[in-house]
Amino acid sequence: MLSFNHARLARPSGTCVRYQVTAGVAAVRETPAPDGRLGTQALHGELVDVFREDGEFGLCQLVRDHYVGWVNMDALSAPVLAQTHKVNALRTYCFSEPDIKSAPRFMVCLGARVAATGRTDGLWTECARAGWVHRHHLAPLDAFEPDPVSVAERYLETPYLWGGRESLGLDCSGLVQQAFEACGVILPRDSDMQAALAGEPVANWQAPGALRRGDLVFWEGHVGLMTSPETLLHANAWHVAVEREPLAEAIARIRSVAGEVTGVRRVALAATGTPDWLQAG
Incomplete structure (x- = not known):
């Protein structure tokens, strides 16, 4: 059963029509308005289920990670084409x-x-x-990268964009999601979802030598990726970009904004089938 329940993942009621993103990228907004806050982005070729329309926008659920929001219908096309x-x-x-x-x-x-x-x-x-x-x-489609950290490092200096997950701008959880998906692992979209559902907790992560490359470090509303036992890579509002810095410095700075680290999780890259959170709903 799905252990994390939120409207961002809850399938809208009613029937739907499946479309495909045919723009380079499609904004998925929280409200059906051109200036609605960005929730996430759907990349070219992604599948979306449209449940109803409100003006130029459609209420959609993304097939790949079940995220729900409003997409401009001009960015979508039907019928769906098989991606190669x-x-x-x-x-x-x-x-x-x-x-x-x-x-x-x-x-x-x-x-x-x-x-x-x-x-x-x-x-x-x-x-x-x-x-x-x-x-x-x-x-x-079945070619996967071996290391999510190496993927994430390709985004260094990319501007911070709340809700973004493209190479021109992305946020902390978008960076993590993109890095692991390139390695064949679908993670939930937002940092609170990832903190609840991505991989397994790392106990006693503060102990010397406990942290590993690829571990996810969480704060309230924020996540970063360890590139080594001492160094964090994250898209963050302080640098307004994707940057790498000593974990100890990040902890000291973030403490006044988001408090202490809430936990660390480790995600296995081995294929284990569709995760429970995607099977539900």
Whole structure:
């Protein structure tokens, strides 16, 4: 059973129609308004279930992590196309022609999914509803990175963006989610969800040598990723970017804002099937 219950993951009532994100990225907002606060983002190729519409927005649940919010319907298309590849570059453009000098249609970021049409031209692959993408920036859907920390480090200096999970801006839990998903592990979207559901708690984490590379350190409303037993990597509002710093310095600074560390969790990369929190609802 789902041990964490919140409206952010609760499936809306009624019937739904499945759509696909065909913009480079789609904002998932808390309210059906252009200036509604950003809850998360859905990357190109993601599937969303739309339950009802309010003006130009649809109330959606993302299929990949069950997050609920409002998406501008202009960013979505139907019917759903079977995705064949994913973007393995931090970011890349989709071009109108198989030519780097042609007009770019939009940018896609790490983890976005595309549907190759079967047409190729040299180093270029045509992708339906997107355009031509350089083949060096595409990987099979079942190709996974071996280390989430190495993935997260690729985002160093990326601006902080509340609700973001793309390479142009992301928040603390978006960084963690992106890093682990690149390794084949789907984590919940927000830091409180991750603190409740991601991996297993690390007991006595303060003991010398207890922390490991890849451990997740939590505060109230914040999460970071250990790159070593002493160093934290996190998207944070202090630096307004993704930065790496000594854990002891981060703890001392964050204490006055969010209190003490609330816990540490360790996520195994071994495939174990669909997690309980995704099976529920």
